[in-house]
Amino acid sequence: MQPAATATAPRAGDPGRAPRRDPAPPHAPAAPRDGTRLNKRLAALGLCSRREADEWIANGWVSVDGAVATMGQAVGPGARIEVLPAAQRAQGERVTILLHKPVGYVSGQPEDGHEAAVVLVNARTHWKDDRSPRRFSPAQLKGLAPAGRLDIDSTGLLVLTQDGRVARALIGEDSEVEKEYLVRVVWAPHGPKGPGVVEQDVQAVFPADRLARLRHGLSLDGQPLRPAGVDWLNPEQLRFVLTEGKKRQIRRMCEAVGLHVVGLKRVRIGRVALGQLPQGQWRYLLPGEAF
Structure with missing residues (x-):
């Protein structure tokens, strides 16, 4: 990627110079002229979802060729992309929840008077036999979204996740998870x-x-x-x-x-079974457990 040009401020009364234009704000999306948008590249590398990538970029956790990345930035195939450890730490705090959905709940947003399945995720409905070391916190509900649908009149395993990698693995266009x-x-x-x-x-x-x-x-x-x-x-x-x-x-x-x-x-x-999880209860995806 070519380095950005440096603008020079005009001197007052200098008719030979074009007036200076204020630079775009650092997080304003810019249409890529060459290469791939950075959030898409990070997702394609399997590091995160595009939404997570935007959060990382906004937090200053991503650099391209040694410079802090900006929102909407495009990168060429040879660009050196680095992610700070803070991004991995934040990602490690995200949860994936396995819920045994009963009939009568919708997978996504509430509709037609029916509640979303996420309302079943609380401390009271946490399966007592969950072997995860995690403890429930209301912060785990932020951004928690279904990775795949299960009809209102169907029951069984529903995955809810804050982790874009999990969502991409399960519902990405190229997903072949059984x-x-x-x-x-x-x-x-x-x-x-x-x-x-x-x-x-x-x-x-x-x-x-x-x-x-x-x-x-x-x-x-x-x-x-x-x-x-x-x-x-x-x-x-x-x-x-x-x-x-x-x-x-x-x-x-x-x-x-x-x-x-x-x-x-x-x-x-995939490799994750409903098992003995009771209907209406949930557990965490365990460390080392993968779809």
Whole structure:
């Protein structure tokens, strides 16, 4: 990156010089002319999220080629980027929480009179068998956001995090982290209230070619779905393993092949399982535990 030009103040009455312009404030975003915006580069390196990168830059914790970085700065491929230890310390204080979400709570912002799942995160609902050395503090709720959705009428593992690295790993465009679900279904080729609904031994009446379509061959919102792992656990329950998370994806997949979902529970995200965590309670992601 070329060093910034130094402006020289004009002398009074000097008609040969252009009037001086006040420099832009240090945190004003500037459109990059060459290279990549610094917050995007830091996120691509897996160091943080773009929002965290902006916080680091605003705090003066990032330098580029030896100079303190500014908001909106662009960097070339050969730029030397350094992050002060203060940024890592701040990041180490961020929490990731695993919540067993009950039916009736939305994953994100409150809507239609339903509360957000984050209201369940408090000292009273902290699982007594949590092995984390952390202790709950209201400050841990600041910026705590869901890393992936779980429908209001679904239960199971919901990840809430302050850590942009976790969010990117789980819901970034290139994420391929597995999510496992237990899904109870009925055979409803004409809709859940139409004729021919089968509630018992659904496996016996469900066509094998439609099971194959659940595994690969369906599209939602005009986009083909990634291959999925779909198998029968018992005559009324399927096990789904997905590597993507479109809105109400499993319910819509089932509807496309004549099934109707009557119960859905997420039991695993990557290598982290719901385990014995009671419904409505939460625990911290443990040190060394990763998705």
